[in-house]
Amino acid sequence: xxxxxxxxxxxxxxxxxxxxxxxxxxxxxxxxxxxxxxxxxxxxxxxxxxxxxxxxxxxxxxxxxxxxxxxxxxxxxxxxxxxxxxxxxxxxxxxxxxxxxxxxxxxxxxxxxxxxxxxxxxxxxxxxxxxxxxxxxxxxxxxxxxxxxxxxxxxxxxxxxxxxxxxxxxxxxxxxxxxxxxxxxxxxxxxxxxxxxxxxxxxxxxxxxxxxxxxxxxxxxxxxxxxxxxxxxxxxxxxxxxxxxxxxxxxxxxxxxxxxxxxxxxxxxxxxxxxxxxxxxxxxxxxxxxxxxxxxxxxxxxxxxxxxxxxxxxxxxxxxxxxxxxxxxxx
Amino acid sequence: xxxxxxxxxxxxxxxxxxxxxxxxxxxxxxxxxxxxxxxxxxxxxxxxxxxxxxxxxxxxxxxxxxxxxxxxxxxxxxxxxxxxxxxxxxxxxxxxxxxxxxxxxxxxxxxxxxxxxxxxxxxxxxxxxxxxxxxxxxxxxxxxxxxxxxxxxxxxxxxxxxxxxxxxxxxxxxxxxxxxxxxxxxxxxxxxxxxxxxxxxxxxxxxxxxxxxxxxxxxxxxxxxxxxxxxxxxxxxxxxxxxxxxxxxxxxxxxxxxxxxxxxxxxxxxxxxxxxxxxxxxxxxxxxxxxxxxxxxxxxxxxxxxxxxxxxxxxxxxxxxxxxxxxxxxxxxxxxxxxxxxxxx
Ligand SMILES: Cc1ncc(C[n+]2csc(CCOP(=O)(O)OP(=O)(O)O)c2C)c(N)n1
Numbered sequence: 179x180x181x182x183x184x185x186x187x188x189x190x191x192x193x194x195x196x197x198x199x200x201x202x203x204x205x206x207x208x209x210x211x212x213x214x215x216x217x218x219x220x221x222x223x224x225x226x227x228x229x230x231x232x233x234x235x236x237x238x239x240x241x242x243x244x245x246x247x248x249x250x251x252x253x254x255x256x257x258x259x260x261x262x263x264x265x266x267x268x269x270x271x272x273x274x275x276x277x278x279x280x281x282x283x284x285x286x287x288x289x290x291x292x293x294x295x296x297x298x299x300x301x302x303x304x305x306x307x308x309x310x311x312x313x314x315x316x317x318x319x320x321x322x323x324x325x326x327x328x329x330x331x332x333x334x335x336x337x338x339x340x341x342x343x344x345x346x347x348x349x350x351x352x353x354x355x356x357x358x359x360x361x362x363x364x365x366x367x368x369x370x371x372x373x374x375x376x377x378x379x380x381x382x383x384x385x386x387x388x389x390x391x392x393x394x395x396x397x398x399x400x401x402x403x404x405x406x407x408x409x410x411x412x413x414x415x416x417x418x419x420x421x422x423x424x425x426x427x428x429x430x431x432x433x434x435x436x437x438x439x440x441x442x443x444x445x446x447x448x449x450x451x452x453x454x455x456x457x458x459x460x461x462x463x464x465x466x467x468x469x470x471x472x473x474x475x476x477x478x479x480x481x482x483x484x485x486x487x488x489x490x491x492x493x494x495x496x497x498x499x500x501x502x503x504x505x506x507x508x509x
Numbered sequence: 510x511x512x513x514x515x516x517x518x519x520x521x522x523x524x525x526x527x528x529x530x531x532x533x534x535x536x537x538x539x540x541x542x543x544x545x546x547x548x549x550x551x552x553x554x555x556x557x558x559x560x561x562x563x564x565x566x567x568x569x570x571x572x573x574x575x576x577x578x579x580x581x582x583x584x585x586x587x588x589x590x591x592x593x594x595x596x597x598x599x600x601x602x603x604x605x606x607x608x609x610x611x612x613x614x615x616x617x618x619x620x621x622x623x624x625x626x627x628x629x630x631x632x633x634x635x636x637x638x639x640x641x642x643x644x645x646x647x648x649x650x651x652x653x654x655x656x657x658x659x660x661x662x663x664x665x666x667x668x669x670x671x672x673x674x675x676x677x678x679x680x681x682x683x684x685x686x687x688x689x690x691x692x693x694x695x696x697x698x699x700x701x702x703x704x705x706x707x708x709x710x711x712x713x714x715x716x717x718x719x720x721x722x723x724x725x726x727x728x729x730x731x732x733x734x735x736x737x738x739x740x741x742x743x744x745x746x747x748x749x750x751x752x753x754x755x756x757x758x759x760x761x762x763x764x765x766x767x768x769x770x771x772x773x774x775x776x777x778x779x780x781x782x783x784x785x786x787x788x789x790x791x792x793x794x795x796x797x798x799x800x801x802x803x804x805x806x807x808x809x810x811x812x813x814x815x816x817x818x819x820x821x822x823x824x825x826x827x828x829x830x831x832x833x834x835x836x837x838x839x840x841x842x843x844x845x846x847x848x849x850x851x852x853x854x
Contacts, residue, residue, distance in 0.1 A: 211714035235684035235720035302571025486634030487623030
């Protein structure tokens with residue numbers, strides 16, 4: 179089937195897995211009428227009814243805890259954290275329990291929970307509704323961190339998450355959802371009707387190149403690809419890597435590419451410090467330092483909250499042009 | 510749906526006299542409600558005019574937009590009791606509270622347009638309005654207003670001031686742990702806090718009946734020994750009188766009050782909402798108790814104003830709104846470099 183954007187692909191994956199596995203229930207704020215606002219649960223209520231698709235009150239802490247409790251006795255909750263920015267309101271149940279109970283219990287309580295949340299700015303929603311924050315989750319042992327950038331991946335990774343006995347957080351970028359009320363920077367593509375899995379921990383090389391490696395996830399993959407086209411016109415061949423999952427992380431693909439090109443730019447829509455860019459830089463330098471021709475560079479939100487006004491927002495979120503300029507300086 | 514029956518003229522006169530409410534007070538409340546209504550209608554128009562097809566990212570006003578059209582009486586009735594030094598913590602639906610608190614309309618508009626002349630130099634936007642001169646703040650995070658207002662109330666008590674803090678929130682927000690935790694704490698510490706729950710029946714698309722075991726929030730207040738009232742949120746006088754009691758009690762050191770105000774938002778949860786989760790009949794019913802028209806009728810009935818006078822107030826409000834919008838549109842956007850500064854004081 180032809181699918182535009184990741185939202186419908188994720189909803190399709192959940193629907194098919196719900197048919198296969200009646201232990202899957204969907205909960206969160208406005209998951210019925212609005213499909214969790216960004217469409218990740220669209221159509222599920224109509225198919226499965228209120229017994230399995232449930233609007234919760236605005237109680238993040240409690241419905242995350244409900245998911246922990248329900249998973250412990252055999253359900254697989256799919257829980258919507260509408261915007262990742264609201265995670266603060268439910269984080270304790272997530273990071274102290276959802277992420278740790280399997281380990282702390284010596285393996286007695288697997289925690290099959292799939293959290294789906296919306297990330298990203300670029301449309302003027304300001305500091306409390308535009309963050310990305312996946313590095314916070316990746317920092318905490320116990321969460322798998324999934325960031326799809328294409329419809330094919332969105333479906334396959336979601337199916338994989340719904341078959342995983344661990345807490346998996348899926349981060350869907352708003353500008354990749356394909357919903358009409360938001361700008362769209364993603365892709366429309368043909369994907370299989372049947373359920374299929376996309377492995378965790380396997381990066382995708384979205385474009386092969388030999389002069390520089392650009393690494394990103396989510397929206398930044400698409401912006402990097404556009405920048406790579408511009409670089410091509412300057413005679414620079416850029417390889418673009420889509421990590422797809424931060425936990426587990428496909429170190430091999432990154433290292434191999436870094437060794438091949440000798441130049442690396444990491445692009446991130448999360449805050450710069452203590453995040454994904456630092457982590458990947460460390461891993462590359464530890465295994466490919468002598469192959470690097472220039473120091474690794476990064477482009478990320480410069481440690482400021484996402485501002486509201488358009489020129490300010492554009493100044494902090496990496497743009498195609500910013501990626502292009504930065505990459506060009508490296509070569 | 511509970512709306513108090515309209516009092517007879519005699520009863521109304523008695524209520525006003527008993528509460529020492531003057532004609533000038535009623536007219537000023539009217540003016541503020543009208544100002545809020547016109548302001549938001551204008552924001553609505555401009556927000557939508559350049560979004561066809563609907564796209565949140567484009568136009569003079571970007572991002573989400575939550576309007577409070579229909580809920581003006583609650584903001585105005587409550588905050589007519591507030592002083593500048595009193596603190597108001599509002600929500601993602603903050604314009605009526607800001608206007609009722611006396612926040613500068615030009616700067617408010619400019620902030621919504623993302624201009625450097627705005628309240629927050631364009632950094633906050635419609636859901637994040639801050640005005641130090643009026644002690645006004647808000648948050649896009651549901652449930653955030655309760656503890657912050659309690660914190661301000663704690664500081665007032667600590668500093669020996671007779672100021673009051675107001676927390677506004679929707680009925681959806683009252684599901685949040687912060688609500689119960691704040692009720693308990695404010696009650697235990699006898700804080701000068703007034704919590705106002707604006708029950709407009711829906712949290713986003715979710716009707717209250719689907720997610721709440723309680724029908725009345727005042728019962729939740731009572732469970733924490735907080736004096737609690739249920740008021741007609743479409744009646745500015747009812748709100749004002751109740752809030753007055755709450756505020757006087759708080760100023761005298763007798764602790765917090767919860768006010769539950771029944772109301773309705775005439776518009777969608779946000780602009781762009783197709784609102785299929787509620788019926789046309791329901792919306793129409795609530796228009797029959799429009800707080801502004803209701804107040805207008807009373808002013809006429811009481812002889813406090815004639816049509817001319819009301820029209821004059823409306824014209825002036827319209828003028829003030831268009832001046833504010835003009836100011837916002839003509840103001841410059843911030844310099845991009847401004848994005849990199851101001852994280853730390
Ligand atoms: C912690 C948190 N969870 C969820 C949201 C998303 N959200 C924004 S407004 C809203 C509904 C609020 O309903 P209510 O409190 O009744 O206020 P109303 O919109 O009706 O004025 C929700 C769920 C949020 N902003 N913050």
